[in-house]
Amino acid sequence: MDAPVVRTRVGGPGSIQVQNLSHVYVGRDGASPALADIDFAVEPGRFVVLVGPSGCGKTSLLMMLAGLREHSGGTILCDGRAVTGPDPDRLGVVFQEANLFPWLSAVDNVAFPLTLRRVKVAERRRRAQEMLRLVRLEEFGRRYPHELSGGMRQRVSIARGLVQDPPVLLMDEPFAALDEQTRMSMGDELLRIWSETRKTVVFVTHSLTEAVYLADEVIVMSARPGRIIERIEVDLPRPRRYETMSDPRFIALRDRIWRHIRAERA
């Protein structure tokens, strides 16, 4: 990396601040609180994972960070500025399903956000190809989504999320639909991409092992209405390896998270 990574400035590029965020869901049966008192900040370049029992609103929270969903109260700041709607220059999003456009080749899928901005063809091809190289799919640019495996599709989706070089990458259970083997290698792949690009990552998952394996910090949420129960610093050394998962500290962290969630599920 040519530029030194600034890890202390809150409010700088790639930082996220969520202040007193709440959300009340209004449905047919009246209003019910979905999120309450959500307060946290993420320093640039950090890898933060959100976990919690099913239905706790972690995906909703991520969609609010992405500017894709309204919230009732509080503020969300990215780079010190409020998030009021989708902003691909600041926030790239990767979804649970790769959500690639089936009528576009892999390279055109990656270039799609640039197409929306009317970037010139040669330039967007170049940048899309560069991103495919980052996710190690430079040979597969001309393939269509249905000609790629599930893991490859998700890598294309990550490349697409990064093509406009946003400082923050938001990921909503991106590996949940993959089999366990693919999922483990995708985790390593993501950590490699993260260490090469030094993006801020906010990652939602159901898997506690995945959470501890990937994160600098795990934010544990309560059952609905979702609140933050604990923010757990994961101080395991990097690069993380398969053996890291049998480290007693790894197991202790995972147990601690599980105890929180088990209590919430009861």
Next chain:
Amino acid sequence: MPPPAAVRWAIIATLIVLWEAMPRLGMISPLFLPPLSDTLRVVVVDWPLYAEALVVTLGEVAVALVFACGGGIMAGALIGGLPTLRTLLLPVMSSAYAVPLVVLYPVLTVWLGIGPESKVAFAAINGFLPTTLATAAGIRTIDPNLVLAARSMGATLTQRITRVIIPAAIPTVLAGLRLGGVLVIVGVVVSEMLTSTAGIGYVVTRYRTVLDSAHVFGAVLLIVLLTLMFDTLARFLEWKGAAWQPHVVSRERRGRRTPVGEVAPAE
């Protein structure tokens, strides 16, 4: 087991041979089935008559197609895209589809006369409903996650429509177009057969009433060819427009085309 294509061609060849042989051998009266060679001969000899009729029919089909498919796609997009319109109109449209529309034709001749206008109107109505229903269904099957993904990339409403919804809807719309187009041809020919002074359907009726079977079958043959040509063209468009669909691409690799309407084999 021989390849299916070979079997298909063998069946067609057998039918052609039977068409020629059965009347010639006296197995069937030429009044009911004139030999193929006689049929082809009258088509060649009376080609000016047939050509003139075909031009009239094709003209009516073309105009009716514009109304049926243009209107059908627009109506389908609105009904499929707007939930309010969908709940209001879709049940009505689905029921209307079950009505034998040919009962409307006498009414249309009263309103529009027995010229081409009533044929165009009848055929357009005939093709409009299936195109509308297919397009509405196509719009509804679009994965909302694709639209959400586009939104996360900063796509405006217009961009979401032009770059996501329309491309995603194309295969179903083209399938509807093929269905609607065939029904337009049916509509034109049927209405020409009922009350008319021109067109290929009129030729059928005219020669049927004087028991000139060769001329009747000549016209039938041309109608079959016309429909097959339209269907081939429509399938080609569908295949072009849906080349990215998994089953279409895989069949294409095996040198065959599949209409979108068919169910994809399980992966």
